[in-house]
Amino acid sequence: MNCPRLKNWFWERYNIDEIRDLVKQKSVPKHxxxxxxxxxxITLFLFIIQFITGMVLSFYYVPHFEHAHKSIIEIVTKLNMGWFFRSLHHWGAQIAIVMLFxxxxxxxxxxxxxxxxxxxxxxxxxxxxxxxxxxxxxYFLLWDERAFAAVRVATGGAGNLPVVGGFIKAFLRGDIDVTGDTLTRFYAFHVGILPLVTLCLMVLHxxxxxxxxxxxxxxxxxxxLKETPFFPNFVYKDLIIWLVMLGIVVTLATLVPPEIGKKADPLAPAPENIKPEWYFLFLFQTLKLFPGEILGLNGETIAILLISAGILFFFLIPFFDRKSQREERSTLFTWIGLIYFLYFVLMTIIGFIS
Ligand code: HEM
Incomplete structure (x- = not known):
């Protein structure tokens, strides 16, 4: 569409040339x-899919423990293309986490x-x-028995952290146990607080x-070193890859729609052989390595402390890797990265097959 009057209207008010020059200057190293x-x-693109499909689902989802499960069944069975949007949201999330890692x-x-x-x-x-x-x-918004048990285990695990654990557990649950109040809280996190914080952090990043x-x-x-112009060369390649990713998500969403388990009953015992989502399996499996008691101390608390220390070290890696800071090769941190990676993959596989 060529609309010179509209273009002029903007040009008179905003210095678009400056933005265009900035984009033209940008280039990406070639190696x-x-x-x-x-x-x-790709991660950014998958997050956009999540925002769009999530907004569609939020028109019909009912965030109340008596209606939540039924509302999802209705989205899937009664709403035009409802199953597809739910499936896209599910697979978009799975692949976004794979891409993030x-x-x-x-x-x-x-x-x-x-x-x-x-x-x-x-x-x-x-x-x-x-x-x-x-x-x-x-996952918890589904209010089925597996999701319910997973949230009980995850919030219970957080409760084992010394000093702050009790507060975190109560804050997440909104009650002494996982209840309808937890659903209200998780809904607020999922559709309000987390998207807002994500948006701000993504812009900053x-x-x-x-x-x-x-x-x-x-x-x-x-x-x-040679350079590739960011626009249009890099952007075109980006768009091609995004299109391929969209194809993968749509194919998975169409062929493998996620199931819906039995409605959660807070008073019933957790179902047998319960497993968390795949990205929690390495934590779940690590917890299993520890006995109930170590030298008179709670084994789970020790496990959670060690896991937290491992995550904190990972988080602060840029500040520990002095050699990289000096632009020198740092084999030690390559090994540390590989060990973290192999541990994650190994524990996830063991978690799947055990
Ligand atoms: C919502 C999540 C995220 C989004 C949307 C995102 C997006 C991006 C984009 C668009 C770039 C520039 C292109 C690229 O290097 O791929 C980038 C670079 C980068 N990201 Fe992320 N990212 C996310 C999460 C992460 C995570 C989890 C880490 C690691 C802890 C991370 C660390 C980095 C680093 C270090 C760079 C600089 C790469 C370089 O200069 O070579 N990002 N990110």
């Missing part, structure tokens, strides 16, 4: 690891977190934590990336 530069954009490990192994990009890593890591909480809170430009791995010789 053998450049494929990993697309992972952040891929993005995290690629930036870790390429040491993209090194000076001056520490806050890009920190803001990204918080986004990962939020994405996982998005997953848990969304991406602005920081624009400010610093893309990092180049230490092993790549900077003198011989």
């Amino acid at each position: 053998k690891y450049e494929i990993w530069y697309y992972t952040g954009g 891929t993005h995290l490990w690629s930036t870790l192994l390429l040491k993209a977190y090194r000076k001056p990009r520490e806050f890009v890593w920190v803001s990204g890591f918080i986004l990962l934590g939020i994405a996982i909480f998005f997953g848990l809170s969304g 991406i602005l920081l990336v624009q400010y610093h430009g893309m990092s180049v791995p230490v092993s790549i010789k900077k003198e011989k």
